[in-house]
Amino acid sequence: MPLGEPAHQDAAQLAQQPDSRFRSLNPGPIPIPAAPSSRSLLDKVSDQTVDLDLTASHQSENGSISTVSSTVSSVESEKAAYEFLAQTPIKSTDKHLVEFSEAMRTVAKALRQVAEGKAAAQAEAAEWKRKYELETAQKQQTRIKDCGTCTDDNLGKMASQLSLEAPASDQTGCCGNHGICSHEVLQDEVPEPNARPSLSMVGRKASFRLSWGCNGNKNGQHKHDFVSFEKGDITTAERSSKQILLKWESRPQTVLFITKPNSNSVRVLCAEMVRWLKEHKNINVFVEPWVSKELLTDDSNHTVQTWDNDDDKKMLHKKVDLIVTLGGDGTVLWAASLFKGPVPPVVAFAMGSLGFMTPFQSEKYRHYLDNVLKGPFSITLRNRLQCHVIRDAAKDELVTEDPILVLNEVTIDRGISSYLTYLECYCDSSFVTCVQGDGLIISTTSGSTAYSLAAGGSMVHPQVPGILFTPICPHSLSFRPLILPEYVTLRIQVPYNSRGHAWASFDGKDRKQLAPGDALICSISPWPVPTACLVDSTTDFLRSIHEGLHWNLRKTQSLDGPRD
Ligand SMILES: NC(=O)c1ccc[n+]([C@@H]2O[C@H](COP(=O)([O-])OP(=O)(O)OC[C@H]3O[C@@H](n4cnc5c(N)ncnc54)[C@H](O)[C@@H]3O)[C@@H](O)[C@H]2O)c1
Ligand SMILES: Nc1ncnc2c1ncn2[C@@H]1O[C@H](COP(=O)(O)OP(=O)(O)OP(=O)(O)O)[C@@H](O)[C@H]1O
Structure with missing residues (x-):
């Protein structure tokens, strides 16, 4: 009751200090007029209350401010009593009048309580009326036997x-x-036989x-x-994101190895794993062309397969049952980039420094590969972003360069330009904002722990369906990162009045220059990357942020010291 409080306090203060108040009201020997009868004072106060109650009734039907108006009513009632007292100079020695003023205060209080009670009752009545109307409408609907012509998807x-x-x-x-x-x-x-009448x-x-x-x-x-x-x-009905299990329906026969270049430990382990898979599991092995040359030096691995041209590479997903990566997160990104369409499940062995997407320890590869080849095993379905560059110079909007799929993010930045990046951003047909700063990161949830995190974006569980919109060093204080739903299409436009060019890079690679008028269109691709989990999506994600980032690591406070 915020409006009521000051008046109430005044009244309380005045009640506690009657002498000083009367002194200020009665500075000199002024003739005392005849006091009005208590009946006429009551009438005066009641009239005001009635007027204000009408307001209370009207407002309670429309919303929750009825309490406020009933307070106004009570304040006015009390004010009327005090006004009367103020207009009525009283000698503090006149016992009868002091008693009379006290009585008036009590009457004003009682009237306030009545007004408040009445307003509350009216609000309740309005609520019941609303419920009754709703029920009537529902009864009307029960006469409708079915939902009719539900044919349009609008x-x-x-x-x-x-x-x-x-x-x-x-x-x-x-x-x-x-x-x-x-x-x-x-x-x-079916109607319940013992249903209560009011419900039926x-x-x-x-x-x-x-x-x-x-x-x-x-x-x-x-x-x-x-x-x-x-x-x-x-x-x-169900959790939309449950742990997904992969169960083989026929025996997996072909494994593709993707390995980090220029690493001796990776090269040695790759040769060992290939041999073990071929000899103990009777598995066909595919490797990249450059790896095939390296392995040729090892006699036991000369039977690995590879591809010679892009057409063969495009058909890899038809031949490969499983991908094994040996390296860090960059190697998983590289493996994903080889597949422009569907991606076979990836088993990522950690041979880098961090490893947010590489949960398997390479030392125990026999155990893990054995389990994966038998199945079933948990996977994380990692969304990818499909990015199209549309050139202003292209005559036809439909003529675009080949789409690029990213597992982490696409970054639009100022490259070597020293000017602010100026980008206009749209989400479906809605304008989002203009970026003025170093650039913008459009990231998947898997990429949320990579560049986007460094730019202040939130970490998001990879199974959450969303697209992260994270500015890089924005030149404004209020540009906070956003997470948008996975079904939107983003358009990042370099406006004609931009001072410089912008640069797009895809998972940290393949930089493309964007001239004023060019645009980048991003949406979630229909081809996610299924990565095998060590335990499950959530356990693996939490482990990676604990171990990789030392997330919220703090020494526990000791018990000694001050307590409650
Ligand atoms: N300021 C930054 O943090 C920054 C700057 C540029 C690029 N990157 C990231 O590097 C990625 C490319 O990785 P790279 O290995 O080819 O380059 P890189 O060798 O330069 O490694 C970048 C680092 O990012 C880590 N990383 C990659 N993907 C990750 C993920 N999903 N979650 C957590 N960490 C991840 C890698 O483990 C590595 O430590 C880009 O996609 C981008 O996200 C980060
Ligand atoms: N098969 C490959 N062919 C070409 N480049 C590759 C290949 N595998 C990985 N790369 C590149 O090598 C770089 C480093 O790889 P990766 O991140 O796996 O190792 P790392 O840097 O040692 O590990 P971490 O990132 O955890 O420190 C990445 O930029 C990645 O794109």
């Missing part, structure tokens, strides 16, 4: 059909393929349907796992 149109149009009586196959109709669930609801009067809830725009794909079935319409109430 949610707005469908909502208007449900609320405004009389539905068709045909109950079969009403919803098509593009969403879920709650009616299918509601229909099965409410009747069935209105039918509805949810639908998703599926980027041209009319079948929204893939989303159905996430939401349930049990009894017409929207609830998340």
Whole structure:
């Protein structure tokens, strides 16, 4: 009751200091007029209360400010009492009048309480009225036998059909393929025999349907796992991101090795692993062309396969069952970059300094590879970003360079230019912001622990579906990083009035210059990278930030010292 408090305090203070107050009100010997009767004073105060109560009643129906207006009413009532006392010079010695003023204060207080009680009751009545109207509307809906013509995948149109149009009586196959109709669930609801009368009067809830725009794909079935319409109430049916298990349905036969260059320990281990896989597991081994040459020096590995041209490389995913990487995170990025489409599962052995995506220890490779080849094993499905550069110089907007897939991020920065990068950013058709600074990182959640983290972005579990939007050294105080949903398309435009060019780099490689007028379009690719987990996605993620970053490492405070 913020408005009521000051007046209340005044009244309390005045009540505690009657003498000083009366002194200030009665500085000299002024003739005392006849005191009004208590009846007329009560009438005066009550009239004001009634007027203000009308306001209270009106406002309580519209919202929660009824308490405020009832306070105004009480304040006014009390004020009226004090005004009367102020206009009525009293000698502090006049016992009767002092008693009378005390009585008036009590009356004002009582009136305030009545006003407050009345306003609260009116608010409650309004709430009941609202509930009654809602129930009436629901009863009306129960006469509607089904959800009618749910044929359009436009949610707005469908909502208007449900609320405004009389539905068709045909109950079969009403919803098509593009969403879920709650009616299918509601229909099965059998009324409980001992249902309380008040509940049974409410009747069935209105039918509805949810639908998703599926980027041209009319079948929204893939989303159905996430939401349930049990009894017409929207609830998340299952966790949308459960641990994914990979179980072989036939024996894996071919393994591709991707190894970090210029590392002797990697070269030695690679040769050993290849031999073991061929001799003990009867596995075909693919390696990159340059590795094949290295392994040729070792007689036992001369039977490894490789590819000669890009066409063969493009077909790798058709031949390879499993990818083994030996190196750090950069080697996983490299392995992913070889696949422009589907990627076979990756088993990443840690042979770098950090290893956020490389959970397997190379010393125990026999144990791990044995388990993976047998299956089942947990995987993390790591989203990739699909990036298109659109040149302003290109005559046709559809003529773009080949898309580039990134597992970590695409960075748009100022390169060697010393000017501020100036970029206009759009998310679907909405303007996001202008970047003025060193640049911008558009990152996957897997990349959230890489460059984006260094630029102040949040760390995000790799299985969270999202796109990180992280500025690099923005020249403004309020540019905080964003995380956007995974279904959006981002457009980063170098405006014509930009002073310089911008540079895009993809997982820290392949820099491309963006001239004023050029744009970069990014969206989540349909081809994620499945990486095998040591334990599961969450345990592996937490281990990597604890061990790799020493996240929130602090000595525990000792018990000795001050306590509660
Ligand atoms: N300031 C920075 O932190 C910075 C600057 C440039 C590039 N990078 C990152 O380097 C990546 C390229 O890696 P590289 O190995 O080819 O280059 P690199 O050899 O320069 O290694 C960069 C470091 O980033 C680590 N890293 C890579 N991916 C990671 C991930 N997903 N999570 C946590 N750490 C990760 C690597 O382990 C390595 O220590 C880029 O995608 C970018 O994210 C970071
Ligand atoms: N097969 C490959 N061919 C060419 N380049 C590769 C290959 N594998 C890895 N690289 C590159 O080598 C660089 C270093 O690799 P990686 O990050 O795996 O090792 P690291 O730097 O020793 O490990 P860490 O990053 O954990 O310190 C990366 O930039 C990566 O792109």
